[in-house]
Amino acid sequence: MMELSGLPAISAPLPWHASVWSRFNRQLQDATLPHALMLAGPSHCGKARLALALSRLLLCKAPSGGLNCGECHACELSASGSHGDWRWLQPEEKSRNIKIDQVRDAVGFATRTSSFGARKVMVLAPADAMNANAANALLKSLEEPSPGTFLLLVCDQLHSVPATIRSRCQIVRLPGPELAVSLEWLDKATGDREESARLLELAEGMPLLAEAMCGRSDAEQLIALRVACRGLVAGKLDVFEASGMLADAPAAEVLDQIAAAVRAVLRGASRAMLTSARGQALFGLLDAVTDVQRALRGGANPNRQLMTEVLLEKLHSILGDEGAGVSIESGSGR
Template identity: 35%
Template sequence: MNCLPWQQEQWERLCSYQEKGRLPHAILLEGPRSTGKQTFARAFANYMLCSSPRNNEPCGSCHGCQLLKAGNHPDFVDMEPEEGGKTIKVDEIRAFVTSTALTPQIAACRITLISPAEAMNSAAANSLLKTLEEPNPGNHILLVSHAPWELPATIRSRCQHLMFPLPAKQEAIEWLTAQQPDDEWPGLLDCVRGAPLKALEFQQHGLDSYREEKRRFAALLSGKANLVEVGMAWSKDETGMIANWIYHWTLDLARANESGIMQMHDRELADWLKDLIPQLDSVKLFSVLDKLSSLQQGIRSRNLNVQMQFETLALELMEAGT
């Protein structure tokens, strides 16, 4: 199986559609980050472009498989933001729309992968809409999205939705252990909210960086941290997880403030802040949660001053605890 273990149901569904000649023109693969949607999309593109698939898997040795592996298959279009860029621009989509009039060169169909789909700017999304409304035979589009709600409703409504939830924790641990034995996988999965591919990536940093940021968070609430230094440190995060961690720590504290410390999920944080929790300003905590939702969206689109936003967030957290 070319897909990950927890994707088998989705794989079999698409293969069944293909065998019956009912494969949708456009499929929106949606779910949390680092669950393997991109891996799945590329594997399925390989299956579709393979000239000799066997048992619902690409053969890996035909001309099409070899071209795809080399990155130069003429019937595969891979669209993503340019390195260092933040959006998929309208010119790229227009060029793709024009190319859909072409017939496949060596395969039975043409496959286009757009990832992440929410990276399309509004003009690009509008340009894509035409080919979704009037699909050309032999063309299939796989749109991978971590935040489908950011896509225009007109795009979402014209796609077949395929959900990719997080795998069960034990299944993720078994897969991760098969990649590399490590007793810390359960803790690492907790750090990345159950996303196995992110846990694999995060393993190099270990639990130390997670705990260091949690200590920074606790020090901030206790009034023992420098706002500017905290904002600068958080804005330089390379794991893409800081805003997510802060959100869940803050939610945990809001839960404890409302219902008691025993309701906290993070027992270590509860122990560090047990004397402060009853005094926390719940209104400010919920305000922080609202700001974090906006901040996470802004980080994805990269249209804001991240350091300034984190400094503002740090100030509000400090005020919630003092």
């Protein structure tokens, strides 16, 4: 979850979003920035940080160098998380779902006159955490936007957001960062290129995830979870071993790791493999994992051990005893 109090004076985009950021600045200068943007991309690519930087730029009274100035009263308020023209919707504590009451309150906010300036900003992160009722409640703000109101929707999985929402937003697809850029950025956190490379490889090229591993006391447990699924995919672990390594992990983390492993196989697969029965089975498994993730966000409480064993068995049966037969590299930046 994004922490919105105690922010630095200036919120800048991550280095790998420089081209997108330049486009946003041009659109702002030309008054052509769409009122609804959907920032879509892989997990841990920094979509929420981009939304944060854009929110504060939109609210700033005197932007400087393409960023919020960090000095005006609006920047002081947004840094403390108390700006009256800014709403950030995310799942509440102990929930994985953005609830309809949160959206209804935000819709009311969107229809009111701004308190401090000409613009208001509403962020939903992640937008794919809305259930159908919450998404329907949001439609009014998308269909009848108030002047000067901007909606920023952060999304991992586009197909999990209703088409009625997607069609009313300009979708901005954010790729993962390139390896060289990731390493240079991560070096600032680790202070060691070898450690940066190790963490980045385990994080499948996602430097924000690698940074989280570096800064957490349970980093070794996080690494073990990723190693379990990667080991199964590579044919180095069997289902029993992988399941044992995931035994103490929360259901949400298990699902994230299995989904990441399947996506890694698909990224490294040939065109022939993608169109084969095996490839189609992998896509089907990914859909099944997504369905369980959606149910979990909706409040479902599956048997974690049984869920883990069933999904790992399915993955193993698709790949066979030899594993995927593909190398899962971090350097792709995807």
